[in-house]
Amino acid sequence: DVKVTQSSRYLVKRTGEKVFLECVQDMDHENMFWYRQDPGLGLRLIYFSYDVKMKEKGDIPEGYSVSREKKERFSLILESASTNQTSMYLCASLTPGTGKVGELFFGEGSRLTVL
Amino acid sequence: AQSVTQLGSHVSVSEGALVLLRCNYSSSVPPYLFWYVQYPNQGLQLLLKYTSAATLVKGINGFEAEFKKSETSFHLTKPSAHMSDAAEYFCAVSSPSGSARQLTFGSGTQLTVLP
Numbered sequence: 001d002v003k004v005t006q007s008s009r010y011l012v013k014r015t016g017e018k019v020f021l022e023c024v025q026d027m028d029h030e031n032m033f034w035y036r037q038d039p040g041l042g043l044r045l046i047y048f049s050y051d052v053k054m055k056e057k058g059d060i061p062e063g064y065s066v067s068r069e070k071k072e073r074f075s076l077i078l079e080s081a082s083t084n085q086t087s088m089y090l091c092a093s094l095t096p097g098t099g100k101v102g103e104l105f106f107g108e109g110s111r112l113t114v115l
Numbered sequence: 116a117q118s119v120t121q122l123g124s125h126v127s128v129s130e131g132a133l134v135l136l137r138c139n140y141s142s143s144v145p146p147y148l149f150w151y152v153q154y155p156n157q158g159l160q161l162l163l164k165y166t167s168a169a170t171l172v173k174g175i176n177g178f179e180a181e182f183k184k185s186e187t188s189f190h191l192t193k194p195s196a197h198m199s200d201a202a203e204y205f206c207a208v209s210s211p212s213g214s215a216r217q218l219t220f221g222s223g224t225q226l227t228v229l230p
Contacts, residue, residue: 041222043220090158104159107158
């Protein structure tokens with residue numbers, strides 16, 4: 001079975017703290033994604049990575065960075081957390097698929113609260 | 116540019132009744148369309164996808180969706196709701212030439228199933 005694991009389900013941090021959200025997939029997928037989920041806004045893409053050490057900005061990259069040192073691991077970093085980054089963060093990896101239509105597999109999410 | 120509109124952020128149905136969740140899209144090219152479901156405290160999982168083959172797509176758990184180009188719609192239906200269908204449902208659109216980088220999600224519809 002496909003598995004995407006997010007190490008922290010719930011985090012509470014203080015404003016200004018550095019926050020690491022870790023995501024590991026066991027499927028040898030090349031493409032991995034970080035989304036932010038907020039009520040009424042759906043999912044918004046923060047960053048994605050198409051290979052080790054390769055990354056591209058998504059729609060809302062400001063205030064975030066990412067790291068992909070190994071194929072199976074994709075980390076989201078909040079350099080200095082702010083209260084407006086309180087949200088649910090979802091990691092996903094993409095099956096290669098046929099005809100470029102792959103399937104996204106999601107982790108269970110990391111709910112971050114910044115005080 | 117592409118976008119997705121999900122009509123109704125909350126839908127309630129009685130157990131055994133028809134489920135209809137509405138999704139309209141905007142795309143400058145023939146799209147690929149997806150429905151994802153998110154059960155409480157879980158990540159998203161793929162229900163079904165349209166990739167320009169048959170316009171009526173069957174998915175998991177008895178759900179299906181019909182692509183109607185003239186109406187730019189991809190509504191999700193299930194003939195008889197079950198309590199276990201209570202979840203949030205997301206419609207998403209992608210262009211055939213793109214990867215999941217170009218996947219745009221709707222804002223979601225919360226489905227409540229009443230006993």
